[in-house]
Amino acid sequence: MTSTSLDAAVDIPLRALPAPARLRVEHLREAFGITETAPRLSWTPPAGTVQQTAYRITADNGWDTGKITSAGHLLVPYSGPALQSRSRFEWRVRTWNTDADGTETASAWSDPMPVELGLLDAGDWTGQWIGPEEPDVPAPGDRPGYALHKTFTLDAAPEAARAYATAHGIYELFLNGERVGDQQLTPGSTSYNTTLQVQAYDITALLRPGTNTIRAVLTDGWYRGTFGYTRDADMYGSSTALLAQLEMQSGGSRTVVGTDGSWQVSRTEILSADLMAGQRTDFRAGTDDGGAPCGSAAVVRPGSYVTLTGPVAPPTRIVEELTPVSITRLAGGHQVVDFGQNIHGWVRLTMLGGTGEPVTLVYGEAVDAAGDVTQDHLRPHDFRRPGQFLPAGQVDVVTVSGAAGEVFEPQHTTHGFQYVSVQGLTTDLAAEDITACLVQTDLEPLGSFTCSDPRLNKLHNIVEWSFRDNACEVPTDCPQREKAGWTGDWQLFVPTAAYLYDVTGFSRKWLRDVRSDQWENGIIANISPSAGPGVTSAEFMAFTNGSCGWGDAIAMVPWEIYLATGDAGVLAENWDAMNRWLGFIRTTAESQRHPVRADAGPVPAPHGKYLWDTGFHFGEWMEPDGPKPDLFAARSADHGIVATAYYRNTTAVMAKAAAVLGRAEEGRALAELSENVRQAWEKEYVGPDGQVTEPSQADCVRALAFDLVGPHHRSTVTAQLAALIRNAGTHVGTGFLATPYLLPVLADNGELDLAYELLMQDSEPSWLTMVDRGATTMWELWNGIDADGTAHQSLNHYSKGAVVSFLHRYTAGLRQSPGSAGWERIFIEPRPGAGLTSASTAHKGPRGLIEVRWAVVEGTTLDGVLTLTATIPAGTTAEVLLPGEPAAVVGPGHHTFRAGTGGDTAQPELMRSTL
Ligand code: RAM
Numbered sequence: 001m002t003s004t005s006l007d008a009a010v011d012i013p014l015r016a017l018p019a020p021a022r023l024r025v026e027h028l029r030e031a032f033g034i035t036e037t038a039p040r041l042s043w044t045p046p047a048g049t050v051q052q053t054a055y056r057i058t059a060d061n062g063w064d065t066g067k068i069t070s071a072g073h074l075l076v077p078y079s080g081p082a083l084q085s086r087s088r089f090e091w092r093v094r095t096w097n098t099d100a101d102g103t104e105t106a107s108a109w110s111d112p113m114p115v116e117l118g119l120l121d122a123g124d125w126t127g128q129w130i131g132p133e134e135p136d137v138p139a140p141g142d143r144p145g146y147a148l149h150k151t152f153t154l155d156a157a158p159e160a161a162r163a164y165a166t167a168h169g170i171y172e173l174f175l176n177g178e179r180v181g182d183q184q185l186t187p188g189s190t191s192y193n194t195t196l197q198v199q200a201y202d203i204t205a206l207l208r209p210g211t212n213t214i215r216a217v218l219t220d221g222w223y224r225g226t227f228g229y230t231r232d233a234d235m236y237g238s239s240t241a242l243l244a245q246l247e248m249q250s251g252g253s254r255t256v257v258g259t260d261g262s263w264q265v266s267r268t269e270i271l272s273a274d275l276m277a278g279q280r281t282d283f284r285a286g287t288d289d290g291g292a293p294c295g296s297a298a299v300v301r302p303g304s305y306v307t308l309t310g311p312v313a314p315p316t317r318i319v320e321e322l323t324p325v326s327i328t329r330l331a332g333g334h335q336v337v338d339f340g341q342n343i344h345g346w347v348r349l350t351m352l353g354g355t356g357e358p359v360t361l362v363y364g365e366a367v368d369a370a371g372d373v374t375q376d377h378l379r380p381h382d383f384r385r386p387g388q389f390l391p392a393g394q395v396d397v398v399t400v401s402g403a404a405g406e407v408f409e410p411q412h413t414t415h416g417f418q419y420v421s422v423q424g425l426t427t428d429l430a431a432e433d434i435t436a437c438l439v440q441t442d443l444e445p446l447g448s449f450t451c452s453d454p455r456l457n458k459l460h461n462i463v464e465w466s467f468r469d470n471a472c473e474v475p476t477d478c479p480q481r482e483k484a485g486w487t488g489d490w491q492l493f494v495p496t497a498a499y500l501y502d503v504t505g506f507s508r509k510w511l512r513d514v515r516s517d518q519w520e521n522g523i524i525a526n527i528s529p530s531a532g533p534g535v536t537s538a539e540f541m542a543f544t545n546g547s548c549g550w551g552d553a554i555a556m557v558p559w560e561i562y563l564a565t566g567d568a569g570v571l572a573e574n575w576d577a578m579n580r581w582l583g584f585i586r587t588t589a590e591s592q593r594h595p596v597r598a599d600a601g602p603v604p605a606p607h608g609k610y611l612w613d614t615g616f617h618f619g620e621w622m623e624p625d626g627p628k629p630d631l632f633a634a635r636s637a638d639h640g641i642v643a644t645a646y647y648r649n650t651t652a653v654m655a656k657a658a659a660v661l662g663r664a665e666e667g668r669a670l671a672e673l674s675e676n677v678r679q680a681w682e683k684e685y686v687g688p689d690g691q692v693t694e695p696s697q698a699d700c701v702r703a704l705a706f707d708l709v710g711p712h713h714r715s716t717v718t719a720q721l722a723a724l725i726r727n728a729g730t731h732v733g734t735g736f737l738a739t740p741y742l743l744p745v746l747a748d749n750g751e752l753d754l755a756y757e758l759l760m761q762d763s764e765p766s767w768l769t770m771v772d773r774g775a776t777t778m779w780e781l782w783n784g785i786d787a788d789g790t791a792h793q794s795l796n797h798y799s800k801g802a803v804v805s806f807l808h809r810y811t812a813g814l815r816q817s818p819g820s821a822g823w824e825r826i827f828i829e830p831r832p833g834a835g836l837t838s839a840s841t842a843h844k845g846p847r848g849l850i851e852v853r854w855a856v857v858e859g860t861t862l863d864g865v866l867t868l869t870a871t872i873p874a875g876t877t878a879e880v881l882l883p884g885e886p887a888a889v890v891g892p893g894h895h896t897f898r899a900g901t902g903g904d905t906a907q908p909e910l911m912r913s914t915l
Helices: 452-471 487-500 504-516 539-543 553-565 568-591 593-601 604-609 640-660 664-685 697-705 709-729 739-748 753-758 766-773 799-811
Strands: 021-025 031-034 042-045 051-059 088-098 103-107 113-117 148-155 160-168 170-175 199-201 210-219 241-250 251-258 264-267 269-275 277-282 316-322 326-329 335-349 359-364 395-399 415-423 432-440 449-450 814-816 825-828 838-845 848-857 864-871 877-880 889-890 891-899
Touching: 021 088, 021 113, 021 799, 031 199, 042 088, 103 170, 103 709, 148 251, 160 170, 170 241, 210 241, 210 269, 210 415, 316 335, 335 359, 335 452, 395 697, 415 432, 415 452, 432 452, 432 664, 449 487, 449 799, 452 766, 452 799, 487 553, 487 799, 504 553, 504 568, 553 640, 568 604, 640 664, 640 697, 664 697, 697 709, 697 739, 709 739, 709 753, 739 753, 739 799, 753 766, 753 799, 753 889, 799 814, 799 838, 825 864, 864 877, 877 891, 889 891
Parallel strands: 031 113, 277 395, 825 877
Antiparallel strands: 021 042, 051 088, 088 103, 088 113, 148 210, 148 264, 160 199, 160 241, 170 210, 241 251, 269 277, 316 432, 326 335, 335 415, 335 432, 359 395, 359 415, 449 838, 814 825, 838 848, 848 864, 864 891, 877 889
């Protein structure tokens, strides 16, 4: 290759074919305890491959496919011996591939990937559901942790041993005093009425001949603790319980120790633990590892075995630890620890107070004028006492017993925080005494971006952080005030998230909850997991379900996951649920008219049946100059312009999904319905002059993004949008729903410069205001920290962060071609602006690593010439469009292009080099 590569690192010699990599089973890197008996296997062809031509899979259970002539390496069905409970195999794969010369070469064998099944049937369980006897259950938020434990004897150390465990509540397992595994917050959050995850652990190394003690610590968690904005409790039941089974294999025989009435219950050092309120620990109150039975016998409780399932998403872990950037002792004695980064999780505190002296930790995202942690902006309204606010929670208290080695790490709660106010500790903290632990679903990073502007790099960084802080078990809205799986938030951020991380299993797991929580009439619950329509005590929480832009997640999220992975199974899994949601929209649109419209004309216009204009809708939500959110008023407001737009989009998405699923007839009907809805929107909301009649940036954006207006109106609506932006002093005016589409529709409709002006705007409201005011995560409101430094609402909501997709797709210029899924066909089309001189992005797609980097070379004879290098993985076609150049189509390999950056001055040149 004779090109000028911008980075030697991309010039890997392509002829040394390594082995296939990134082995996955059902999108999982770890497949331990799964309960899928027909798993699909995927791998990435060796780097440097142009096309896989054949593969061979072998496994240690005798499965051997032989050499199969096929380019397929995604979601290949397992076809070995039938899988049963506890089945285990290790598979590996080698491939035959053509290289750039068309020569076929065999790869090396991949590393093996172990797969082990958990317990598949209710009949596999001898363990019973057990729990503590609780004559007086304390108030929610104030309930203690219990230990359930049992001592048993083994003649010899087993050859292999497994523990299977789950709980109504959160459990941690300890075997002979050692914590079992590194997962956190187990069994994780799901819609427990239908789905409860079971974790499987390899405990072979923890057992010993003679006496062994198994101990589980059990707290309320999502099952029984307080939850969300309303702090409702007892969502799934009023008592906690544990189900566990230890299986020890020796010489062909299996010894089983399951939970039953012979287990003992002890109090623990956890005086109270609640996901919202925090954790109070008093080491004087706990027992040791449970070896000395005390307390009472466990009570056998009713509990389901049919809702049990293995993992479909990665587990939750501590994925990163941070040390303080500063520790300040305030005049009043509090020590304020600043970690320099807003995160989700807890701290590990090794410097504790004197014996019997409680130390209080108040967690927050901001400090007040005095420099202490403030939680004022995080307090939810107390809907039982209008005008009042509830406590923000997020407070831990620890008291030591004086025994050596006591460490406080509150693993039965979580917090959103950058700062911790440590109160009651006379000793000065040193940095090594306190560590922040980021608790997150252990997602594989896939994407990155960097460019020549440090502020844009920081913007990208804070968006990534907001996502990581809101990826714990389910996609949450914020890690402090609510921790709730709001459907709308994930709908609008999932395209961005799927570029940056592998969110496939994570989304499939959540979508299963969304389906479980769907109402009989087809409404998709606003929040999943949630326990059902009747469970919340707040009227406003119940009547807001059925909102456009939120419920539509049931179609939009599977579609985005399909695009990212090419897995049509995700569409199939959710097809019925999206149809039922559409049924709700359709029935509502056809049978109801908004009173305003009905008053204006008693006889509905023919297009009226396609207008979805009744029911509650959040609307655009949180526009900078929008009305103060008033849910009761919104209940009767006319949000038809937003809802009908989503009716159009969801039918359009479903028409495409139907085509992928081979449901051609349904696809045609959906496309027709979608077009009828589009025409109705245009008739109702576009005037004769082609302008949107209820002008707002958000509605103009939707008109363009959802193809609501015909081609002849696009330029008028674009001009209207541009005028609205200019009238706002070149400021963003969108809220939640339209923000992800704002810059793309400008760029796609001839307003690229305006898109960049908005991106680079640094007066309020704007993204860079957040960067300039020191944000380390994306704010819920455009003025999350106002000019006076006062915090408002959550400082950690990812929704506005969807803007970084513009950096990936337009600035760096990498996107999928229309009609492609799983990154099979891509477009590379940098759209530079704002004086940027370089940008690069990378995405580990299902076919391998895609890299794009461009720079405008300055100070050389090539001054003003854009040089672009691209790495295209196996089986992928890329169309490269450079400013002012004809399109070039290239295949796998490394490529370098040069082009004049436009204008008449640069000599247009396109130099392509391939391998
Ligand atoms: C807020 C949430 C969430 C949003 C809803 C409508 O309470 O934080 O982000 O989806 O409102």
